[in-house]
Amino acid sequence: MQNENAPFLEVASLSKRFGGVQAVLDYELSLAPGEIVGLIGPNGAGKTTVFNLLSGVLAPTSGSIRAGGREIAGRGPEAGSAAGIGRTFQNIRLFPALSVLDNVRAACHRRLGRGLWPTLFRLPGARASEAAILARAREMLEIMNLSAAAEQPAGSLPYGDQRRLEIARALAAGPTLLLLDEPAAGLNPGETEGLRQAIRALRDRFGLTVLLVEHDMGLVMRLCERVQVLVHGRLLTEGPPAAVQADQRVVAAYLGSGGADA
Amino acid sequence: MSRTTLRLAALCTVAAGAGLVALAQAFCGDYYLSILDFVGIAAVLAVSLNVTNGFTGLFSLGHPAFMAIGGYVTALLVLPPGRKEMFLPDLPAWLASAEWSFAPALAAGGLAAVLAACLVGLPVLRLKGHYLAVATMGFLIIVQVLIVNLDWLTRGPLGLNGLAPLTDLWWVYAVLVVTLYVAYALKFSSLGRAMLAVREDELAARCLGIPAARARILALAVGAFFAGVSGGLWAHLITAITPGSFSLLMAFTIVAMVVIGGSGSVTGSLLAAVGISLFTEALKPVEESLELYGLAEIVMALGLIVCLVLRPRGLFGSEEPRLLARLFENSAP
Ligand SMILES: Nc1ncnc2c1ncn2[C@@H]1O[C@H](COP(=O)(O)OP(=O)(O)OP(=O)(O)O)[C@@H](O)[C@H]1O
Numbered sequence: 001m002q003n004e005n006a007p008f009l010e011v012a013s014l015s016k017r018f019g020g021v022q023a024v025l026d027y028e029l030s031l032a033p034g035e036i037v038g039l040i041g042p043n044g045a046g047k048t049t050v051f052n053l054l055s056g057v058l059a060p061t062s063g064s065i066r067a068g069g070r071e072i073a074g075r076g077p078e079a080g081s082a083a084g085i086g087r088t089f090q091n092i093r094l095f096p097a098l099s100v101l102d103n104v105r106a107a108c109h110r111r112l113g114r115g116l117w118p119t120l121f122r123l124p125g126a127r128a129s130e131a132a133i134l135a136r137a138r139e140m141l142e143i144m145n146l147s148a149a150a151e152q153p154a155g156s157l158p159y160g161d162q163r164r165l166e167i168a169r170a171l172a173a174g175p176t177l178l179l180l181d182e183p184a185a186g187l188n189p190g191e192t193e194g195l196r197q198a199i200r201a202l203r204d205r206f207g208l209t210v211l212l213v214e215h216d217m218g219l220v221m222r223l224c225e226r227v228q229v230l231v232h233g234r235l236l237t238e239g240p241p242a243a244v245q246a247d248q249r250v251v252a253a254y255l256g257s258g259g260a261d262a
Numbered sequence: 263m264s265r266t267t268l269r270l271a272a273l274c275t276v277a278a279g280a281g282l283v284a285l286a287q288a289f290c291g292d293y294y295l296s297i298l299d300f301v302g303i304a305a306v307l308a309v310s311l312n313v314t315n316g317f318t319g320l321f322s323l324g325h326p327a328f329m330a331i332g333g334y335v336t337a338l339l340v341l342p343p344g345r346k347e348m349f350l351p352d353l354p355a356w357l358a359s360a361e362w363s364f365a366p367a368l369a370a371g372g373l374a375a376v377l378a379a380c381l382v383g384l385p386v387l388r389l390k391g392h393y394l395a396v397a398t399m400g401f402l403i404i405v406q407v408l409i410v411n412l413d414w415l416t417r418g419p420l421g422l423n424g425l426a427p428l429t430d431l432w433w434v435y436a437v438l439v440v441t442l443y444v445a446y447a448l449k450f451s452s453l454g455r456a457m458l459a460v461r462e463d464e465l466a467a468r469c470l471g472i473p474a475a476r477a478r479i480l481a482l483a484v485g486a487f488f489a490g491v492s493g494g495l496w497a498h499l500i501t502a503i504t505p506g507s508f509s510l511l512m513a514f515t516i517v518a519m520v521v522i523g524g525s526g527s528v529t530g531s532l533l534a535a536v537g538i539s540l541f542t543e544a545l546k547p548v549e550e551s552l553e554l555y556g557l558a559e560i561v562m563a564l565g566l567i568v569c570l571v572l573r574p575r576g577l578f579g580s581e582e583p584r585l586l587a588r589l590f591e592n593s594a595p
């Protein structure tokens with residue numbers, strides 16, 4: 001085992017180019033277990049691209065991503081998940097025709113599911129794993145306050161519930177690090193506060209590490225212990241929320257004079 | 263209802279089905295029996311294609327190719343050496359002298375189809391949507407061309423005729439029961455939910471660590487197995503097998519059953535297959551008296567279009583009756 005304070009995630013000089021667009025350049029990040037870090041920046045700064053790189057959805061042009069001691073850059077989403085990285089999507093991607101419960105149960109498959117033969121012959125191992133999956137899924141729904149909607153099709157949920165279901169589903173896969181891409185988008189202030197408490201509780205209860213992309217600065221300031229600012233794909237600055245908020249360069253970037261000096 | 267009662271009810275249903283089969287065998291004439299056989303085989307085909315197309319969203323038109331492979335393999339294994347010597351003098355000795363009984367030959371036919379599914383799946387499953395449909399159609403055509411050209415093995419365009427009429431309603435019923443069991447057991451399992459997740463959103467599923475490619479190959483292979491067995495049943499029902507037996511039209515018919523029933527719903531495929539094939543059989547005398555051949559296909563195509571417009575997810579969507587969920591899910595409430 002690694003020592004307790006060794007970073008879970010270490011990202012070094014990570015870059016991604018799409019044709020002529022340099023979406024991310026020399027991005028660096030080190031995350032200790034249990035940290036809650038914010039990643040902010042104006043539209044098109046490259047935040048979602050960073051998430052796509054970290055979760056293995058995209059292969060970087062160059063750079064390295066080590067999670068739990070394993071190099072995962074460019075190895076695909078399965079490798080990201082196996083290394084303990086879970087994520088949500090900016091434009092929600094649930095399994096809409098499946099029930100809320102089944103969305104979460106599907107996410108338990110990698111850790112708890114069985115193969116074809118135990119399933120078809122209904123071996124005792126398969127029964128036990130189905131029971132474990134159900135228990136875990138119900139627990140996740142409880143945590144995200146979705147138990148009442150368990151039997152509904154995920155696609156029929158109100159927007160705020162869909163966002164929370166995505167988090168419940170990501171949690172069910174048992175990640176060490178959770179990447180949340182604008183989880184408060186479209187939520188009202190009450191729901192946003194509920195979300196903040198839920199994320200805190202997850203960290204306290206499971207020691208979850210969280211990287212949060214969010215445009216709601218209030219949420220970022222109240223939730224994160226450290227904030228990175230990305231502008232035009234480059235890291236502009238990094239530090240405690242209050243310091244970042246006071247930084248004139250950050251203000252300028254958000255006002256649209258856009259990181260020309262970065 | 264407790265789970266024990268449910269199980270008992272399920273067993274009673276299967277037994278009652280067997281009772282009906284016994285009655286049909288005793289009292290129905292050959293004509294009606296053969297209709298029932300075709301209906302049962304259609305149900306096996308639709309339910310098994312639903313595992314492939316419905317569970318993982320892998321739109322395959324290749325089902326008849328797996329039937330052809332299973333049909334030829336079964337026929338070659340069952341055919342008495344004397345007839346093989348006449349039809350196919352160039353067979354290797356071990357195959358020429360083989361004279362298997364029906365059950366193992368059917369299983370071998372299914373396994374041959376599984377092998378083909380794995381071979382074709384590895385390159386083809388990278389494709390998506392329309393490309394995949396076209397590629398599986400290409401696979402069907404390749405299989406047909408191979409059958410026409412491998413004279414020494416298949417007797418080319420002539421096909422194999424005079425096969426023993428081994429398929430009766432008992433065989434069809436038994437295969438149907440196994441197919442349904444496998445489809446439901448899979449659907450109400452973690453593995454089945456993983457397959458459905460891949461259908462719903464492959465990228466999101468992969469980000470949760472669900473091995474999408476493996477789930478698809480597995481769904482293709484399970485579907486192919488039962489298609490292969492159906493091919494064997496089919497060949498020994500009409501007592502002949504030719505390269506043209508397993509056509510694109512047949513692929514269309516099975517796909518229509520799956521889509522109309524609700525892709526993802528095992529129950530929907532079953533009911534749609536039974537309904538549509540009974541309807542098609544009922545139309546046959548009409549077609550003959552009016553000399554309007556192909557009427558059934560036209561009506562089915564229209565039905566498919568109407569369904570796609572009015573109810574794009576099919577009659578049942580991905581749903582199953584709740585009782586079945588409780589029967590199969592060990593831990594259901
Ligand atoms: N798959 C892609 N192909 C081509 N260009 C892309 C792709 N994904 C992102 N980009 C480009 O990369 C840049 C960064 O986009 P990204 O989505 O990462 O920004 P973001 O910071 O998440 O923005 P927002 O706050 O609007 O979500 C943009 O210019 C975008 O057009």
Ligand SMILES: [Mg+2]
Pocket residue numbers: 047048049090
């Ligand atoms: Mg974004």
